Amino acid sequence: MTSDQPTISVLVVEDSPADLDLIKESLGEATQAHFEVQTEGRLDRAQHQFAIREFDIVLLDLGLPDSSGLRTLETVLEWDTGLPIVVLTGLAEDILGAQAVELGAQAYRVKRLETFKALPADLLSVVEQHRAQHATASGGPLGWLRRLLGGS
Secondary structure, three states, X not given: XXXXXXXEXXXXXXXXXXXXXXXXXXXXXXXXXXXXXXXXXXXXXXXXXXXXXXXXXXXXXXXXXOEEOHHHHHHHHHOOOOOOEEEEEXXXXXXXXXXXXXXXXXXXXXXXXXXXXXXXXXXXXHHHHHHHHHHHHOOOOOHHHHHHOOOO
């Protein structure tokens, strides 16, 4: 890792050991960023991670032992972490993908070899877009000072 590479902290909520291996391999080989990966195989354990660590993004499978389908995404959104969520699932359904994005996911990706290869660039892009939107919404780097001084 070089000093000019951003570090992206990822919470991967995935219960498949094979898929976790592919995710870790893909993110570990990334050249555009350094990815720190924390994995959890259940939603209840994933929720605990937010209490003890800060993350930049959530990579979420919709089929977990303690939750399935869009309810999985809805549950994570209810935690109100403010983090971007990328759904990575084996369910190749266009309607489900559109619904996931409509609910609040930043992206919906189907588990395929090409998806795993593109994962580092995808996650970095989502994080950068999220940070840019957040900076714009908060008035940019000087927004806090303007609010402090009573300006708009």
